[in-house]
Every structure is written in structure tokens, then in C-alpha cells.
Amino acid sequence: MKNKKAQLKIQEMAFFLVAIILFFILVGLFAFSIIFSNLSKGATSAAEERTLSSITNLADAPEFSCGEPNCVDSDKLVALMQNKKYEKFWPFSSLSVHKQSTFTKNESDWIKCTSANYPDCDVFEIYDKNVKNERAISNYVALCRVELENDYNYKKCEIAKLVAGTELKAAGE
């Protein structure tokens, strides 16, 4: 009888210990899920901050600049579109320049610029990493190119939008 009572107590103790360990594991998992969700939010907000701070100066970067403040050289954009190396250079998930014509046209009617149809096109897509979730931030710039009229070269400028995307990362990605 005494032996059975002792066995019962050991069993009780074992169950109790298993319950306590399970409790601590659950608490730990809960704490980690909160920490990692905050980390993911922090990473996304840091990436957005970087996109915002970068895009305001991007038009003056040597790859884009036409030589005037906040002015993009569209002749350089044609060269940049064919250069995939820049995908890992800027901290954006996508980068494009939308000409004035896109402000009034439907997105489905936009004509993507290529070296063949330039300058009769709407969007210069520098690169697009095709991420799942993305938030786009834009900045208005002057878009200039060299034109020839009556044997006279001049710079023709129009308003355009420099659009940069930031990848929104979900927890666990």
C-alpha cells in the first residue's frame, strides 16, 4: 500500500515537472514571437526610412543627374535600364521614372521605355525585384534630354516622378 502511494507521488511530481517545463516553453515562445514581430516591424520601418532619405537625393546621384539640382537625365536612364547590376546598389526593391504622360493615362496604357521606342514612351523601369509586398515612395523631378531642332541642340525638360519601392517584410520572412 505504502509502495503504491510513493509511486503515485513520483508520478504526480513527474507530471507537475512536465507541466512546468511546458509552461516555460510556452512563455518563451510567446516572448520570442513578440520580439521577432517587433524586429520585423523595426526592419521594415528602417528600410522605409532609408528609402525616404535616399529618394530625396537620388536625382542628384551621378547615374541620374542632368547637371542641375533635382534633375534627371533621361538619356542616362536608357543606359541604366539595360544595366541589371544596379539592383543591389540602391536600397530599393524597385525603381522607376514616370514621365508626365503617366499622370493622366491609365496604368494599363503606359508604354514601357526601351532603347527602340525612346523618347516616345511613358515609364523608365530601372529595375523591379518583383517582391510580394511593397510600398512605393515618389519624388517629383525635372526630366531632361538632348533634342535637335533646326540644327540647334537644346535640353528639353518636363516634369516626372521618381518612384522607389520598399519591401514590406512580414514576420518570419
Add this chain to the structure above:
Amino acid sequence: MADKKSMISYLFKNKQGIEMGFNVMFAIFAGIVILGLAVYGATKIINTGEKAIYTETSAKIISLLDPLETGLASGKSEQIKFKKETRIFFECNALDNPPFGKQTIAFSEQTFGDKFGEQGGAVPVYNKYVFSQDIIQGSSLNIFSKEFSMPFKIADLIVINTENYCFYQVPNEIKKDIENLGIKNIQFSDNLQNCTGVIVCFGVQSSECNVKVFGSCEDSFGSICESEYDYGRVSKGLDDIYYIDSLLYAAIFSSPEIYDCNLKRLMNKLNELGLVYIDKIKIIQRKGCGSDIEIELRALMDSAKALSSSREIIGLARFAKDIDKINQATASACKLY
């Protein structure tokens, strides 16, 4: 005697005491294990949290470097102050992420006493050229940027330092340049006795100087030079670093390893920008803009790609000068840059 016998028989018959002892011992053992695991887990969570904060701080420092992009200005400066003493770790790799290379920035700050927390995650930077010592320590970061052109703008050089500097016998144009940038931790002196901090001497061979700058522009380029210090050499102990133009500041303030790595990255960027300009030449040629710049540009790009040490940078400056001359002579709308 009878009492002693009865006491022994009582101890042997009474087993309840031994049973309680086992329970208590087992509970203590299990408690210690559980508490130990809990303390270990809590420490790990705190460390992870600390590392996450340090990594986030590195990312924020990188964001704070964006407003230093010069645009059309020749330079900018700013100061970042921290509440505690901090350490920032810089690494540079010109071969990673080809062709642009990459730099990493990691952060740590003082926790208890003189102890520093574990270094946070290294945050990569691909589109910036940060010149600094490998590890810098202080409660305020002095940052300034200078445009680097060869002959077109390649990038902005960002210089980060925490120490006080004394520039001895500095030429007027460099003094004006630094004063215009509003850099607070650089003092100028014509007397070495008045100098404190890191002493940077211009054209002086003295053991008291930590860094020596020797301009060689007059020798190599004659009338092309605006100042003796347009091109030259920066000597730091055993290491000699060669510079042109605004790379002078990068050479003074950064470690030779970071300077060489970033110089290679800059040359790779020159090459990539060269390709963009070659495509632009073809586009504007269709609009009646002809020029002989492409041959010179290709020669500059080939030399930049082949650059193996900073000593060769001065030779590249010749090509850059030739390209600039051709570009300046071109009609305004047809200028390449």
C-alpha cells in the same frame, strides 16, 4: 543501555523521514534546473534584444548619411551625438556584391563601467563610400562629405571620425575648404607645441606628426595643377597612401585598408558610370552631338579597372584631365556631364 537500543530500533522503523527527504531533494534539484533554464533563457532574450537595438542603430546611422549626399554642393558636414560612449566597426570588401563591393557598419555602446556590449549585427551598405578607421570610439561622430570627380562625379566620399585633429602648416586652400565645411574637431596651427590630438603635417618631416601629407602636383603636372596638394601622398607610419583631389581627406582620416578597398570600389563605379556615359554618347549622337570623348573615356575605364594600388591613381588623373578638356570644349547642350 535499554534506552540506546530503543532509540536505534525507532530510527530503523521510522521510514517517513527518509521519504520526505527524497521529495525535498528532488524538488530542490528540479527547481535549480528550472530556475537555471529560466535565467539562461532570460539572459539570451536580453542579449538578443540588445543586439537587435544595436543593429537598428547601425541602420539608422546609415540613413543619417543620406542627407550628406552633396548633390551639386562641394561638401557637407554634420555631427551625431550619443548619450553613451559608443564604438562603431567598419569593414569593407571590394569583391563582394560585384562590381560595386560593399561596406558594413556595426554598433556597440558602453553598458556597465568600461564594458562594451556585444557588437550588433553588421549592416551592409552598397551605395556609400565611408572612409574611417576600422574601429572608432567616442560619444559624438564628426561626419563630412566631399564630392569625388574624375572628371565626372563618381560618388560622395563620406568621412567619419571621433578624434580631435590638428592640421600643421596647412595650405590656405585646404584650410578654407575645411572652414567652409564647418568641421568642429579640426584646429589649425603653425606651431607644433600648440597642437593636440592627431597631428597632421603638410610638407613637414617630423617625428611629432602622426600623419604627413606631401603634395606632388607641381612635379607631375606642372601648369595643370591649381595647388601643390591636388595630387600627392599621405604617410602614416609605414604606410604610404596616394591621393588625388578630395581623396586627400579620405586618406588622412581612414585606415589604409579601408582606403584601398573603397578606392577599388570607386574605380569599379567609375567603370560602370563610364558604360552609362558611352551609351549616352550613342544616344546624343543621334541628335547631332558628336565628340571624340569615347576613346579617352574607354582608356580611363580600362586603367580604372586595372588599378591595383593607390600609387596608380595619379596616372589616371591625366586621362581625366584630357576628357574634361574635350567636354568643356563641347557645345553646352551636348556636354556629356
